[in-house]
Amino acid sequence: MSDFWVFGYGSLMWNPGFDHQRTERALLRGAHRALCVYSWVHRGTEERPGLVFGLDNGGACRGKAYQVAGDIWPQTLDYLRAREQATMVYREHWHPIELDSGEKVEALVYMVDHGHPQYAGALPLEKQLDIVTGAVGQSGANPEYVLNTAAHLEEMGITDTALALLAAQLIGASRA
Template structure:
């Protein structure tokens, strides 16, 4: 076994929750960040779902890559599966990412399963806002999740028009 990378594009950017040796901004091509997953656990319930980010096909996504030591491999993957795969809405996938240094590495990613009942698709921003404003789950209020993600994108100098639009309305 060897060291490996994990790509974070939502809460994994600001709350990875696992030990890592290094963290670097990174780019994933072929998928984009989208508030396209109905959250039935962490930021909503099945009766009143929230919305969380997924990697949806097409485009590109800037986020954070975390290097995990080989000694922590099994523990980290077990943790990520328990966190990200509660309802199996994501497909665990190894994808090539480009680190800010220019190096290309393979990273563990969680890509939305478009066939899953929780896949919301590309909802209009106003609908996303309405859902986020009302939702609360085991991990807290849905607006906090979107605002934390927006703040960390800003810290990293990553521009995401949709996240910025939502954050400006959630803050106001």
């Protein structure tokens, strides 16, 4: 059985949670990283939702690609579905990505479902800040998720201006 690829653009970049053979920066065209999903499980609750990233239509997204050995793919897919599909807010897609080495591969990506009630759409920065600040879910506090993602992107040399602005606001709010 051949190997498979998974594209990470949020917490999968800094906490993949599955075995992989190789990792490399990658570019996905046709979708962009957006804080556009109300989190009812991992970073919030239905009563006090948080916000997490989704891949939304248009643009491009730099992230991290993971190569998974074919013999452990079924277990990896089960793990990813349990983690990413707790409320079915994402749709699984196979999408071409380009690794920084120049290699083009097909990768599993999780695209946000626009018809799902957890789809938040494009929210202004102040609204994002308000939602993220006090939200906590099974995987921890929402600000931690946003700041970890921002820090990891910075370490990887990836610029995400909207995320950097929100991270700066969160840091400022925590010092106030």
